[in-house]
Amino acid sequence: xxxxxxxxxxxxxxxxxxxxxxxxxxxxxxxxxxxxxxxxxxxxxxxxxxxxxxxxxxxxxxxxxxxxxxxxxxxxxxxxxxxxxxxxxxxxxxxxxxxxxxxxxxxxxxxxxxxxxxxxxxxxxxxxxxxxxxxxxxxxxxxxxxxxxxxxxxxxxxxxxxxxxxxxxxxxxxxxxxxxxxxxxxxxxxxxxxxxxxxxxxxxxxxxxxxxxxxxxxxxxxxxxxxxxxxxxxxxxxxxxxxxxxxxxxxxxxxxxxxxxxxxxxxxxxxxxxxxxxxxxxxxxxxxxxxxxxxxxxxxxxxxxxxxxxxxxxxxxxxxxxxxxxxxxxxxxxxxxxxxxxxxxxxxxxxxxxxxxxxxxxxxxxxxxxxxxxxxxxxxxxxxxxxxxxxxxxxxxxxxxxxxxxxxxxxxxxxxxxxxxxxxxxxxxxxxxxxxxxxxxxxxxxxxxxxxxxxx
Numbered sequence: 001x002x003x004x005x006x007x008x009x010x011x012x013x014x015x016x017x018x019x020x021x022x023x024x025x026x027x028x029x030x031x032x033x034x035x036x037x038x039x040x041x042x043x044x045x046x047x048x049x050x051x052x053x054x055x056x057x058x059x060x061x062x063x064x065x066x067x068x069x070x071x072x073x074x075x076x077x078x079x080x081x082x083x084x085x086x087x088x089x090x091x092x093x094x095x096x097x098x099x100x101x102x103x104x105x106x107x108x109x110x111x112x113x114x115x116x117x118x119x120x121x122x123x124x125x126x127x128x129x130x131x132x133x134x135x136x137x138x139x140x141x142x143x144x145x146x147x148x149x150x151x152x153x154x155x156x157x158x159x160x161x162x163x164x165x166x167x168x169x170x171x172x173x174x175x176x177x178x179x180x181x182x183x184x185x186x187x188x189x190x191x192x193x194x195x196x197x198x199x200x201x202x203x204x205x206x207x208x209x210x211x212x213x214x215x216x217x218x219x220x221x222x223x224x225x226x227x228x229x230x231x232x233x234x235x236x237x238x239x240x241x242x243x244x245x246x247x248x249x250x251x252x253x254x255x256x257x258x259x260x261x262x263x264x265x266x267x268x269x270x271x272x273x274x275x276x277x278x279x280x281x282x283x284x285x286x287x288x289x290x291x292x293x294x295x296x297x298x299x300x301x302x303x304x305x306x307x308x309x310x311x312x313x314x315x316x317x318x319x320x321x322x323x324x325x326x327x328x329x330x331x332x333x334x335x336x337x338x339x340x341x342x343x344x345x346x347x348x349x350x351x352x353x354x355x356x357x358x359x360x361x362x363x364x365x366x367x368x369x370x371x372x373x374x375x376x377x378x379x380x381x382x383x384x385x386x387x388x389x390x391x392x393x394x395x396x397x398x399x400x401x402x403x404x405x406x407x408x409x410x411x412x413x414x415x416x417x418x419x420x421x422x423x424x425x426x427x428x429x430x431x432x433x434x435x436x437x438x439x440x441x442x443x444x445x446x447x448x449x450x451x452x453x454x455x456x
Contacts, residue, residue, distance in 0.1 A: 027291045027320050028301055030075035031068060031284040032125045032179060033115065033220055033268035036061045038094035039080040048151055049084050053093075056081060057272040061097045064271065064284060065105035071285030071363060075109040075292075075301050077127050082117045084151045087143035090114060095135045109298050112138050115181065117148035119161035121204075122195040123181040124212075125268070127305075129174035130298045137172055141165070159203070166208035177305055178212040179266055180204075182219035182229065184243045187236035191244075191251075194236075198245075198252045205263055210306060214263050217246035217253075217312050217447050220270020222287050224280035228434040240424065240431030240445045241314050247431045249376060250387045257418045257450050259382035262338070264305070264449045266290040267312035286363045287440065288314050291321070293337075308338030308449040315444035316362035317370060317425055322354040325419055325451045328409050340452040345414035349453070351375055353421045354405045355446070364441045368425045373397065375408050379417030379453075386413075391429060416455050421448040 041055020061078050068076045078098055080090070095112065102110050112134045116126040126141065128134045142149060145165035147156045169176050180201065186194025204212045218241050221230040229238040236244065245252035246265050256263045267288040273279025274286075282288065291311050294304035304310060311321050325341050326334040328348035335341030343349055353373060361367055373392045380386040392406040399405075424431070425444040434443070 024295045025293050025300070026296070028074045028294050028296060028304075029285060029289045029291050029319075030073050030301065031269050031288070032077040032113070032127060032266060032290065033079050033181060033216070033270045034064050034068070034076055034284050035080055035115070035270070035272045036064055036078060036094070036097070038089055038097060039115075039272065040083065040086070040089060042083055051083070051086070051089050061094075061101040062104040065101045065108050065110055067286070068284035069105055069108050071283060073108060073285040073289070074296060075111070075298070076284050077111040077113040077125060079113045079115040079125050081115050082142055082146045082148040084149065087139050087146070087149055090142055091135065091139040095138070109296070109301065111298065114138060114142060116142070116178065117146045118180075119145070119147045119156045119165065120159040121162060121180070121200060122186060125179045125181055127177040127179075127302065129176055129302055131174060137176070141168065144168070159200070162204060163207050166204060166211060169211045170208045174299070175210055175306075177302060178208075180212070180215035181268075181270070182231075182243065183215045183245050184236060185219065185229065185231050187244070188233065189235045192236070198255070201252070201256065201263070202261070205261060209262065213306055213308075214265055215245065216243065216268055217265030218242045218267035218288055218314055218445075220268050220288065221280050222314065222440050223275040223282045225438060225440070226436050228438065228440060230280065237433045237435070239433055240426070240428070240443055241434065241440060242431065242445060242447065246447065249389060249430070250378070250385055254378045254385050254387065255382050257420070257452075258378050258380060258385035260416070260452065262308060264308040264310065264338075265312055265447060266305075266310065267314060282363075288312070289316070291319070310337070311446060311448045313446040315364070315368055315425070315441055316358050317368050317423070317444040318355040318446050319358045320356035321446075321448060322352070323421055323448050323451065324352050325453065326350055335451050337449045337451060340454045342454045343412035345412055345455050347412045348409055349412045351377075351408045351410070351419050352405070353448075354403050355423065357402050357404070359402065362441075366441060368444050370404060370423060371425055371427055373404065373406050373423040374421065375406065376420050376422070377410065377413065377417060379413030379415060412453050412455060414455070417453045418450040419453065420450045422446060
């Protein structure tokens with residue numbers, strides 16, 4: 001790995017990166033959304049309801065960590081569901097199980113977390129930074145702020161309670177992270193939203209920009225061929241396995257980026273029950289991976305997620321990425337994912353993307369072929385950003401062994417903007433709506449996070 005070509009942002013937005021900050025970093029594959037036997041069911045015949053162990057997943061946390069290691073992950077987050085009084089399960093059962101899983105599988109960095117029931121929303125992955133207070137921090141957050149915690153539903157289902165939760169999380173040290181899960185799963189159509197509105201994403205991020213930093217670009221539950229991602233409304237499906245907020249050029253994510261919002265995307269398994277056991281899921285890392293450019297250390301992985309130094313991929317289409325923007329004359333530094341490059345409007349800029357295909361077969365025993373790469377540039381008003389897309393295929397890119405390289409030179413957009421990339425094993429210029437019966441292994445995509453261009 002050429003680390004000089006993969007420098008990451010540690011400085012403030014708007015500054016060029018420096019090589020020293022990158023020392024010892026590599027691509028760390030992970031999964032931030034994994035369920036275990038502590039995603040309990042409930043016996044509502046008792047008062048308070050009694051948790052039923054294994055009600056939503058029969059897997060132990062140790063088993064999940066071993067599967068994560070089997071499929072090449074270096075980090076994962078245990079994220080069990082909440083429910084009425086579930087904070088006691090988190091404290092008394094799930095956290096000791098995490099400590100045991102860490103002892104059993106020391107090769108995987110394992111974070112304490114939960115699938116947080118978002119007040120006035122749906123779900124989010126809450127990731128607690130490791131430390132002596134990690135157990136208590138998660139317990140108190142769930143007890144005091146989770147929408148699902150009260151015995152009587154509805155008491156916390158308000159925007160203000162979510163803002164209060166974010167204020168609480170913003171005060172924890174070390175800082176936790178939150179990523180919105182499957183944001184369009186309850187949408188009623190394309191561009192018609194359900195439990196998660198674009199305005200809520202803006203408000204939640206603005207309330208805690210270093211905590212709530214992104215969303216699942218590719219939701220879990222990808223193993224089912226009937227409702228990919230468990231997006232059950234045929235009018236609002238996933239597209240190439242990714243959420244419509246991510247896939248639509250000029251859509252929700254691009255509008256946020258055009259506003260200069262540092263908001264990132266990920267991919268996860270949302271593993272409950274594997275398809276081999278009759279479920280609709282893949283194991284952690286079996287199909288979806290989030291690669292973070294970081295040292296093999298918990299704190300640097302969290303900071304890599306926070307800074308946007310990551311890409312999302314399905315089916316092991318690629319396993320490394322070098323994505324950069326610089327002035328075409330080479331002066332003024334280089335910016336990479338999560339970074340901002342100051343460039344006067346109209347200055348010729350060079351966008352370069354290099355991606356690597358894995359040497360080994362994926363979990364389906366296949367070596368997927370990269371058929372296209374797209375570079376996407378956005379600028380202008382956040383509500384209606386101006387978008388440019390350039391598509392590259394085998395006749396356009398340079399290939400050096402397992403590495404594929406594309407370059408695009410164009411003027412830096414007036415008023416600033418951003419650049420992002422994606423690619424696929426398909427020939428679809430735009431990801432098509434996923435339909436029943438589709439084989440997810442034949443519809444693979446990767447998505448980068450953005451590089452920002454600043455000249456405001």
